[in-house]
Amino acid sequence: MTARTVITGIGVTAPNGLGTETYWKSVLAGHSGIGRVTRFDVSGYPATLAGQIDDFDPAEHLPSRLLPQTDHSTQLALTAAAWALTDAAVSPGDLPDYDMGVITSNALGGFDFTHREFAKLWSKGPEFVSVYESFAWFYAVNTGQISIRHALRGPSAALVGEQAGGLDALGYARRAVRRGTPLMLAGGVDSALDPWGYVSQTADGRVTTEDDPARGYLPFDTLASGHVPGEGGAMLVxxxxDRARARGAERLHAALTGYGATFDPAPGTGRPPGLRRAAETAITDAGLSPTDIDAVFADGAGIPELDAAEARALSGLFGAGRVPVTAPKALTGRLYAGGGPLDVVTAALSIRDGVVPPTPVVGEVPDDYGIDLVRGEPRERHVRHALVLARGRWGFNAAVVVSAVDEP
Known part of the structure; x- marks a missing residue:
């Protein structure tokens, strides 16, 4: 029997908390990181809200040599990665460098960096453009920079799957561990809250035009009007x-026991979306049945038709109202590649503390959704297995099962 893949390290950079425990306290208290965008003037934009990380100074966390060559999203990813490795009590040299790999997901690239350099190109000329523009914008740069900084030369990859991509990164890393790589660092971080990056996110009409932060992002709510973009995410070791226990790992936060990914059929085919099938695949991969799942961390698009589709998938799989459902991302905004890994962290903390965090609700949950949405206050519940779901634009679906780790 193949030993399970366990989470031994966590690093979190979120709009409502830097660091795992700060973030978790904010989630349980219902503290939101969503507010009006302050990095540039949004008065002329149709949308004005975002989940910003306002208390992050990269100079406090990274070597000065990295600052001029990295985008804000990469700085967040490097910080989360270092925190995860510290939490796992792993340093370069503890394992052979080819025994440690890194897989990240990124949906937006280094928007802020590259747009600053474009402005220099247009206003001053090409000689003023940073040489680091050659790679700082790229989707794979987080994987590369983390690998270089921590000497992780094992299996590595970069995935682009929008919101689902972060779970895919964890699924791929789990596969690498099961194939023999002792340690993988994986997750996702995104940030694109510069003028160009922000407008690119609002262009598809899925971002809310609500200007009240308390009403901006309301998954499964009758008042849902779209989502709020955010920045940040999580990295996990x-x-x-067996190897983690043998090396004396200080803590085993949880186990990543199941993973599934699907792609929606083309519109007009009449075939159902693939989210339910991704969930079923992950549950089966974990050796479980739907009755074993104690909580669901939903994708929670905040768009009525997408919320209704997810609710149908959940009620069809579990039965109406049988399993508690939550979407704590309503406190951070949708973090794209960072959203799924952050939900996995939240699920692991729910398992640890025996509590399911609530989802902010201003209106009501439609009766025909048939889901038991946790709202108002955290709900005490013994959680052994949690299902985490994510959907990305253009049909990506991913699901993972996070399970409790028993003492040997």
Missing amino acids: LEDE
Whole structure:
């Protein structure tokens, strides 16, 4: 029997908290990181809200040599990665460098960096453009910079799957561990809250035009009007359970026991979306049945038709109202590649503390959704297995099962 893949390290950079425990306290208290965008003037934009990380100074967390060559999203990813490795009590040299790999997901690239350099190109000329523009904008740069900084030369990759991509990164890393790599660092971080990056996110009409932060992002709510973009995410250290115990890992936060991914059929085919099938695949991969799932961390698009589709998938899979459902991302905004890994962290903390965090609700949950949405206050519940779901634009679906780790 293959040993389970366990989470031994966590690093969180979120709009409502830097660091795992700060973030978790904010979630349980219902503290939101969503507010009016302050990095530039949004008075002429149709949308004005975002989940900003306002208390992050990269100079406090990274070597000065990295600052001029990295985008804000990469600075967040490097910080989260370092925190995860510290939490796992792993340093370069503890394992052979080819025994440690890194897989990240990124949906937006280094928007802020590249748009600053474009402005220099247009206003001053090409000689003023940073040489680091050659790679700082790229989707794979987080994987590369993390790998270089921490000497992680094992299996590595970069995935682009929007919101689902972060879960895919964890699924791929789990596969690498199961194939023999002792340790993988994986997750996702995104940020694109510069003028160009922000307008690119609002262009598809899915971002709310609501200007009240308390009403901006309301998954499964009758008043849902779209989502709020955010920045940040999470990085996790994954290891084979037997090897983690053998090296004396300080803590095993949870196990990543199941993973599934699907792609929606083309519109007009009459075939159902693939989210339910991704969930079923992950549950089966974990060796479980739907009755074993104690909580669902939903994708929670905040768009009525998409919320209704997810609710149908959940009620069809579990039965109406049988399993508690929550979407704590309503406190951070949708973090794209960072959203799924952050939900996995939240699920692991729910398992640890025996509580399911609530989802902010201003209106009501439609009766025909048939889901038991946790709202108002955290709900005490013994959670052994949690299902985390994510959907990306253009049909990506991903699901993972996070499970409790018993003492040997």
